[in-house]
Amino acid sequence: MKLVHVSRPVCSPRLATRHFSTTARRRIIKPITDLPDRTKPSFLERPDATLLSLQWPSPPRNILITKKKRTPGITDSLIEYTSHLSSTYPGINIILEPESASEIHEIVPFPVYTYEPAPPNGAPAHLSDKTDLVCTLGGDGTILRASSLFSHATAVPPVLSFAMGTIGFLGEWKFREYKRAFREVYMSGASDAYAKFDAPESNTRPPAPTSPDDPLDKPLSYADIRGKAMGSNRTARILLRNRLKVGVFGPDGTRINSSVDQDTYALNEIVVHRGASPHLKIVDVFVGGRFLTEGVADGMIISSPTGSTAYSLSSGGSIVHPLVSSLLLTPICPRSLSFRPLVLPANTPITLRLGEKNRGREVEVSIDGRSITGGMGVGMEVRVLGEHVKSDAGEWVGGVPSIVRGTDGIGMELKEQDHWVGGLNALLKYNYPFGDQDTSDGGGRT
Template sequence: MPTRFRHAALVGKYQALGMRGVLQDIAQFLGRQGLEVSLEAETAHNTGMTDYPALTPEQLGQRCDLAVVVGGDGTMLGIARQLARFNLPLVGINQGRLGFITDLPIDQFEEALAPMIAGDYEEERRTMLEGGVWRDGRMIFEGIAMNDVVVSRGATASMVQLKIDIGDEFVANHRADGLIVGSPTGSTAYALSAGGPILHPGIAGWVLVPIAPHDLSNRPIVLPDIGEICIEIVAGRDASVSFDMQSLASLLHGDRIIVRRSAHQVRFLHPRGWSYYATLRGKLHWNAGL
């Protein structure tokens, strides 16, 4: 059964105008609810807030039992990857634009957070991707992603040619501007704008979405999230790979990007009555004209 939280980590999009005042309001509210509050170190440093302990993400994961993230989905992605291995639940307060995974409106955070702190909430878990880049038999880069792994052509170069294997089986050659391997969470991000399908977060799958493919028959495909996906650079200059916001540029021919399901999951908490479909309706304007 859910229990009351005791120690909250507070993480904010410190670049946003007026964020210090917002974070102070939220920290004071959490304190009035009886929680000990610690700030993520970069948030504390860049806002100049000194009234609360400033801890690294690792320290937050070890000492806190709840993380409150204030900003947009990018802020949530950045901290969620770091806290997932500690099994720390996260609540998102939306100070951005779309807010698929930071779903509490900033002007309603008090009435939404108060019952959640007391243990009245709904929880969901999201899978992540992990992997790396292999060159000449050794790993030269590794990363973890909550949204997607994206292989892209160079900024001034023509398209790349990619060879895709899933497990031990050859699947396809793609000539395209790039390729997206997206999690269910990432299916509403870059993969969606590239024409991919939306995956419900309860589905144990990935989307594989070519970006502007040369052959129009190269279509998005939904895959089970078992085994490994191997993407080999066959041709093209200055290709790069990105695991969410972690990038490696100047991939060489023969480099292999290996992607698999991460052993860790992200825990999200939502107010009672939260609905994934309601989120889609609101963010994608599916109820327009009604």
């Protein structure tokens, strides 16, 4: 049975045995390769607006859910959330990270899917072909980890993020809003269906329940879905976050960032740093192919606008709105006091090279807070370019499509800038209260 092959690496032997118990057919961990192919949404421009509109051709089915690590109570929330999705929406398939899958597959009354762990410096296979929507339960770090699962994919599924404590900077929704938030995303673009919902007869025919035996590759139609409409032109709002395309090359010119010869996408930034060596590093910086300067510093950050509020900010960089198409070059503790943070057009290639003058080989290269392994040291080169998020045909592709709030907690339409200004207030402790400060969860950032 093919399944055994898949589930073994991720389950403890004890759990693996149980899979064959006759009474718990659904308690198995299935491989994502069993799932129907992904449903790709489109992102439409809205008049006079900078945020995009999410439009599903048919309802999303394959939902990847990631959760924060080392957090008490988080597994209960995961079970609550997946159970709600599975019982409320027809044809929903739950994909979990291998660890989470092992943890809960025996407890929940529906099958869970998972994938094989990623190779070093790589991303899990097939995941980007099978995932319709990503939901994260946690903080910014959880979103970064989710995004790293698609670090070699050009088309990342939309990401819906729930904060489990204080709202982070990248997150948007409180966990207790999950029912409303998921419905808003799920129904986004189903305007025709809504019309039908409103007609009384539309409720007579119940949607065909999906069963494990059903062929999975027949997409659902919004016509089959019952439920309360969200309002005919209420669609989920998308902030398309540009990423960085990063190539890391060893002293001998071999690519380090990926075993397949491919760039890695970063959501926040790439960092070159002295790491455990107590000495300054000397980094040659090239902008647009031209030598700019020799940076003598702890290290160097190349950040996206999204990452401007992360490490780059701590290192003295400005806060850049995610819709400013740009790259940030921010030195970390530079010796030269006049080496100030730079903001460059997104399409400017930047190269960092670790020259011969450096002592020792120790150096840390990390993408979005995850270290790259292997072959670091003198002669190494990091090449970065901003990701294009608009195709030549004018379609919006790439980036991390992040679902942001369109209304406040009590149904008021929010303005375009609200999600960002609100986040800034939370980050910088500015004086504007954003939503209710959910201090009862007792959380801290992350």
